[in-house]
Amino acid sequence: MAAAAETTLIRSRRRRRFWNRTLQASIPYGLIVPVLVVIGVILGYPLYWLVKLSTQRYGLFELIRHQGVSVGLDNYRSVLHDQIFWHTLLRTVVFTVVNVSLTMVAGMAIALLLVRVSAVVRVLVTSGLVLVWSMPVVVAVQIFYWMTNFQNGIVNYVLTQLRIGDFFQHDWYATTFSQLSLVTVLIVWGALPFVVITLYAGLAQVPHDLVEAAEVDGARPWRVFRDITLPILRPILLILTSLSIIWDFGVFTQPFLLIGPSKITSGNYLMSVYLFEEGYFKSDFGRGATISILMLLMVAALSVAYVRKMVRIGDEP
Amino acid sequence: MSGPRNGRGRRARQTGWNLVGLALFVVMVFPVFWMISTAFKSNDQIVSLNPTWFPLHPTLQHFRDAIDKPFFWQDVRNSLIVVSVTVAISIVLSFLAAVALARYRFAGRKLFIVLVIGIQMLPQAGLIIPLYVVLARYHQTNALTGLIVTYMTFVLPFSVWTLRGFLLGIPKDLEEAAMVDGSTRLGVFVKILLPLMGPGLVATSVFAFITTWNEYIFARVLLNDQSKQTVTVWLSGFLGSSRHTDWGALMAASTVTAIPVVVFFLLVQRKIAFGLTQGAVRG
Numbered sequence: 021m022a023a024a025a026e027t028t029l030i031r032s033r034r035r036r037r038f039w040n041r042t043l044q045a046s047i048p049y050g051l052i053v054p055v056l057v058v059i060g061v062i063l064g065y066p067l068y069w070l071v072k073l074s075t076q077r078y079g080l081f082e083l084i085r086h087q088g089v090s091v092g093l094d095n096y097r098s099v100l101h102d103q104i105f106w107h108t109l110l111r112t113v114v115f116t117v118v119n120v121s122l123t124m125v126a127g128m129a130i131a132l133l134l135v136r137v138s139a140v141v142r143v144l145v146t147s148g149l150v151l152v153w154s155m156p157v158v159v160a161v162q163i164f165y166w167m168t169n170f171q172n173g174i175v176n177y178v179l180t181q182l183r184i185g186d187f188f189q190h191d192w193y194a195t196t197f198s199q200l201s202l203v204t205v206l207i208v209w210g211a212l213p214f215v216v217i218t219l220y221a222g223l224a225q226v227p228h229d230l231v232e233a234a235e236v237d238g239a240r241p242w243r244v245f246r247d248i249t250l251p252i253l254r255p256i257l258l259i260l261t262s263l264s265i266i267w268d269f270g271v272f273t274q275p276f277l278l279i280g281p282s283k284i285t286s287g288n289y290l291m292s293v294y295l296f297e298e299g300y301f302k303s304d305f306g307r308g309a310t311i312s313i314l315m316l317l318m319v320a321a322l323s324v325a326y327v328r329k330m331v332r333i334g335d336e337p
Numbered sequence: 338m339s340g341p342r343n344g345r346g347r348r349a350r351q352t353g354w355n356l357v358g359l360a361l362f363v364v365m366v367f368p369v370f371w372m373i374s375t376a377f378k379s380n381d382q383i384v385s386l387n388p389t390w391f392p393l394h395p396t397l398q399h400f401r402d403a404i405d406k407p408f409f410w411q412d413v414r415n416s417l418i419v420v421s422v423t424v425a426i427s428i429v430l431s432f433l434a435a436v437a438l439a440r441y442r443f444a445g446r447k448l449f450i451v452l453v454i455g456i457q458m459l460p461q462a463g464l465i466i467p468l469y470v471v472l473a474r475y476h477q478t479n480a481l482t483g484l485i486v487t488y489m490t491f492v493l494p495f496s497v498w499t500l501r502g503f504l505l506g507i508p509k510d511l512e513e514a515a516m517v518d519g520s521t522r523l524g525v526f527v528k529i530l531l532p533l534m535g536p537g538l539v540a541t542s543v544f545a546f547i548t549t550w551n552e553y554i555f556a557r558v559l560l561n562d563q564s565k566q567t568v569t570v571w572l573s574g575f576l577g578s579s580r581h582t583d584w585g586a587l588m589a590a591s592t593v594t595a596i597p598v599v600v601f602f603l604l605v606q607r608k609i610a611f612g613l614t615q616g617a618v619r620g
Contacts, residue, residue: 047522051437052449054430055493063456063490066467073470086474130361137358138351145358148366154602155369156551158569159591163368165576166375166584172386174371209365270460273553277573292462292554299466300558308466316463323458327451334438334450334501 073309080303088306095310104286104294105311112269112291115200119268122208124261127215132245134220146217153213161277164206168192193279196288203275207268215260222256223249262326270319272296291315372595375588376400383584399589406586408563412571415481416550419567423485424545427492428500428538435500436530440509453494461491465558472559479561487555492545499544503537504530540605547598568594 074095076088099105134142155163168175176187192198226249234244250257272292279288284297295315299308375383377395403409434453438446468487469478477483507530515525556567563574572594575587 045443048437048441048443048446051433051441055434055497056449058430058489058493059452059456062486063464066464066471069471070464070467073467078470083470083473133354133358133361136351136354138355141355141358141362145362145365148362150603150606151369151599152365154547154595154599156569156595156598158551158553158572159372159595160368162572162575162587162591163372166588167368167371169582169584172384172388174388177386177388209368212365266458266460270462272460272462277553292460295462296465296554296558300469305466305470312463312466315460319458319460319463320455323455327454327458330454331447331450334454334498335447 070309070312073306074313076306078304078306078309083303083305091306095307099307099310099314104289108286108289108291108294111200111289115204115290116265116268119204119207119211120261120264122204123211123215123264123268124257126208127212127219127260128257130212130216131219131223132249134216135223146220149213149216152209153217155210157210157273158277160206160210161274164202164278165280168202193283199279199283199288200275200290203278206274206278207271210274211264211267215264218256218260219253222253226252259326259329262323262329266319266322266326269322270315372588372591375584376592378585380585399583399585400593402583402586403590403593406575406590408566408571409590411564412566412568415565416567416569419481419484419488420546420549423488423492423549424542426485427489427496427545428542431493431496431541432500432534432538434497435504436526438497438501439504440512453497456490456494457498461554464490465554468555469558478559479565481560481565484556484559484567487559488549488552492549495548496541496545499541500534500537503534503541506537507533543601543605546601550598 073088075090075092076082077091077094078088082088130145134145137145167173170189170191170193173192175192176190179185179187192202230248231244234248239247270292271290275288275290276284276293276296284293286294289297292315295308295311299305299311374390374392376399377392377397378389379392379394379396379398382389382392434449437443438450472478472483472487475483477486511529511533512525515529516522520528551569552567553569553573556570557573560566560570563571566574572590575590576582
């Protein structure tokens with residue numbers, strides 16, 4: 021009697037332990053399910069639609085009817101045979117290279133400057149950077165538009181006063197080059213705070229003794245920078261550069277609003293603007309979806325290195 | 338720093354660097370200064386060819402004009418609704434997922450991390466077409482719910498990643514000690530993790546608030562009605578409404594739009610720098 025009771029007790033305890041363990045193992049899944057469901061519904065489902073749309077003719081009429089007309093790969097053929105697509109791609113690549121290079125070089129220079137200035141100036145510059153960082157992009161666009169306006173832009177005034185040239189009533193929005201240069205200034209200005217503050221934090225990791233020893237041995241500042249500072253900053257520089265490339269390649273608000281919707285033409289498209297105009301504005305959703313897919317694939321290719329690095333960091337604990 | 342050897346040369350160089358730093362400060366901050374300065378100037382000063390640097394007789398007229406523009410209050414209200422609902426839901430859901438990432442090892446964990454980081458890299462423009470078409474099918478264009486749902490796709494992964502960073506900063510020993518003392522998992526969660534995570538939760542909510550408040554392209558695409566728009570779309574359409582550019586009102590409106598963001602940003606500035614090295618904030 022007693023022995024039988026004991027075995028049932030053990031069995032039930034074992035069963036309870038089994039359920040306990042299963043419950044324990046399922047906790048993390050229970051925790052991530054809400055996020056997964058939301059992402060699946062609001063991102064997964066539209067992504068399925070994106071692929072479907074790219075094989076359909078889908079305009080306003082189809083939007084109202086909720087039914088596209090299948091056209092196979094016609095959209096892809098049309099986009100890939102479109103001169104405008106290739107020109108836009110080339111322009112966006114050049115634009116990205118210029119913007120990222122300027123951001124990284126200027127950011128590095130300012131970070132190094134911060135190490136050399138006195139504490140008061142450092143606090144001043146850092147606070148200024150944080151203020152700039154906090155400006156909403158749409159607000160920054162309006163300010164730049166006002167500063168560069170044709171009638172009495174302050175930029176025109178200052179450049180003329182500094183005898184850099186005669187910019188009285190100079191129209192900065194007259195040529196594509198000039199328009200995209202302004203967009204570049206706006207983007208670099210907005211991106212610098214993040215880059216500078218991150219790099220400056222990174223510079224704190226550079227060991228003082230090492231730099232001093234090198235200087236005592238007669239190393240010039242450039243050697244010290246190249247052989248000591250740069251290798252230590254490498255991981256941070258890699259992350260910042262990849263992020264900048266990905267952001268600048270897909271940038272929309274700055275070019276779209278600063279150049280101004282009325283002055284946007286196929287001659288000054290960047291990738292995101294091209295997609296917005298051709299797909300959304302002209303209500304050609306099928307073709308727009310095709311451009312989106314091509315663009316997403318390009319960005320995915322650009323992000324592989326970054327995502328891989330971040331996953332390695334995230335997998336550590 | 339300033340050693341005894343060739344002290345004078347060193348001091349001269351230091352002064353030089355300081356001057357460069359000051360010049361840099363002036364150039365970087367000037368646009369913000371110019372916005373505020375313009376917002377308080379009289380119209381005569383604004384259109385004059387000889388700029389007035391400091392408005393010595395500030396006027397509030399432009400602020401009155403800006404907020405009296407049609408749909409300003411309506412659109413501020415819309416922004417506040419969208420931001421608060423998005424942030425509230427996202428923080429709760431992403432906190433749970435962040436706990437899973439920071440405290441458990443489980444099959445599929447790596448895949449989930451790839452998802453969380455990968456989504457943040459997607460260019461927003463690449464998603465406007467499918468989101469617009471899908472939301473139109475369910476009659477959610479021109480509705481704030483559609484926009485809230487859309488924003489969650491970006492705020493969720495970002496918050497998961499940032500909160501995970503904050504959670505890793507809390508030593509596991511505390512929880513384990515409480516478990517040994519007989520607390521349940523839920524008890525540990527409520528009594529230990531939640532209070533310690535306070536600052537992290539606040540900081541993450543603020544980042545989420547800023548990103549959502551500043552967002553432009555989705556709001557522009559998904560909301561057509563002027564009465565349904567958010568402040569960023571309202572501000573971007575400011576110039577379109579009149580033939581004659583009212584720069585004073587535009588700068589006043591810009592100042593008003595930027596104020597909440599600047600205030601919040603300055604409040605959690607240090608934490609933001611931390612969060613950024615942990616993950617990514619859209620620039």
